[in-house]
Amino acid sequence: MLDQDLLPTPAEVDAQAPLSPPLRAAIAAHRETIAAVLDRRDPRLLVIVGPCSVHDPAATLDYAHLVAGAAARFADDLVVVLRAYLEKPRTVAGWPGLVRDPTLDGKGDLAAGLRTGRAFLVEAAATGLPLAYEFVDPVLASHVADAISWAAIGARTVTSPPHRQLASWLPMPVGMKNTVGGRVDLAIDALRAAGLPHVFPGIGRDGRVAALRSSGNPSAHLVLRGGPVPNYDAASVAAAANALTEAGLPSRVVVDCSHGNSGKDHNRQPLVLADLADRIAGGDRVLAGLMLESYLSDGKQYPDAHPLRPDLSITDACLGWSRTVPLLEQLALAAKRRTAR
Ligand SMILES: O=C[C@H](O)[C@H](O)COP(=O)(O)O
Numbered sequence: 138m139l140d141q142d143l144l145p146t147p148a149e150v151d152a153q154a155p156l157s158p159p160l161r162a163a164i165a166a167h168r169e170t171i172a173a174v175l176d177r178r179d180p181r182l183l184v185i186v187g188p189c190s191v192h193d194p195a196a197t198l199d200y201a202h203l204v205a206g207a208a209a210r211f212a213d214d215l216v217v218v219l220r221a222y223l224e225k226p227r228t229v230a231g232w233p234g235l236v237r238d239p240t241l242d243g244k245g246d247l248a249a250g251l252r253t254g255r256a257f258l259v260e261a262a263a264t265g266l267p268l269a270y271e272f273v274d275p276v277l278a279s280h281v282a283d284a285i286s287w288a289a290i291g292a293r294t295v296t297s298p299p300h301r302q303l304a305s306w307l308p309m310p311v312g313m314k315n316t317v318g319g320r321v322d323l324a325i326d327a328l329r330a331a332g333l334p335h336v337f338p339g340i341g342r343d344g345r346v347a348a349l350r351s352s353g354n355p356s357a358h359l360v361l362r363g364g365p366v367p368n369y370d371a372a373s374v375a376a377a378a379n380a381l382t383e384a385g386l387p388s389r390v391v392v393d394c395s396h397g398n399s400g401k402d403h404n405r406q407p408l409v410l411a412d413l414a415d416r417i418a419g420g421d422r423v424l425a426g427l428m429l430e431s432y433l434s435d436g437k438q439y440p441d442a443h444p445l446r447p448d449l450s451i452t453d454a455c456l457g458w459s460r461t462v463p464l465l466e467q468l469a470l471a472a473k474r475r476t477a478r
């Protein structure tokens with residue numbers, strides 16, 4: 138029995154689910170808008186919102202249309218980006234995401250996962266929303282990167298040199314998360330590495346292993362996601378901003394209201410957000426953006442639930458859409474007040 142399956146190349150998945158020229162132009166414009174928010178050339182607030190993971194593409198597209206409606210409504214004050222996460226980094230083990238296990242049964246049909254995932258990204262991009270993606274496996278980056286407008290290097294991979302080098306090559310702003318243990322200094326090391334040019338092995342469009350050459354990511358930034366204790370409070374954000382300045386980096390941060398900042402309790406996300414919204418309304422300009430884990434319905438289910446609900450997260454618990462809309466309103470008002478100051 139063969140112990141390997143050949144995967145479609147980036148060019149092959151692109152040919153099956155291509156991005157049209159207008160969509161490519163829209164993605165280029167989204168990347169520039171997000172970079173402008175991070176540079177304070179655009180006074181709006183970045184809001185990265187969406188499910189922990191995509192397990193049902195059709196239901197996630199329904200959710201994306203709701204987000205697109207809200208994004209248009211709040212466009213004067215917010216730049217809303219959809220979490221379109223197709224790979225999940227697990228602490229030990231667990232469902233690794235749609236690309237790695239599209240049938241959710243452990244079969245690991247990566248070829249199908251890449252095709253399904255790519256088709257989802259193209260449809261999600263067609264809603265007009267910028268897409269956010271955590272690049273978990275650098276080998277798969279070239280299959281999806283052209284559809285993505287904001288990237289994360291996550292808390293479990295931020296210390297990895299291949300991920301830092303990948304970030305230096307990715308053509309969109311990349312958020313580096315502090316580690317699971319709460320280390321912000323290691324994320325700052327990652328930002329410094331991502332800002333530099335590198336030559337490193339990766340997968341080219343034809344699927345061959347290639348020497349990729351990067352010129353450094355000009356829009357890499359810090360994402361505070363909490364650790365054993367939260368780090369969204371004013372003192373932690375100020376300490377992170379000082380550390381960024383000392384490292385010669387721009388002092389702007391994105392704060393993740395979920396993960397270590399919510400203790401993985403989705404009911405705490407609105408409390409975290411309310412605190413941040415107050416500070417933004419009060420004129421805090423270090424806070425460039427926020428992340429929220431939100432989906433159609435509130436909470437989560439186990440991935441082996443029968444029947445599996447399309448509208449409920451199978452990884453981290455999310456806020457339901459009806460609880461998300463008032464939070465977007467709150468953030469839009471806070472951003473408007475900050476701009477008016
Ligand atoms: O964001 C999702 C999870 O927090 C991440 O993939 C880790 O999950 P785990 O600790 O349940 O493996």
Ligand SMILES: C=C(OP(=O)(O)O)C(=O)O
Binds near residue numbers: 189226291362
């Ligand atoms: C896994 C995630 O975050 P973190 O790396 O902060 O745990 C995520 O955002 O899905």
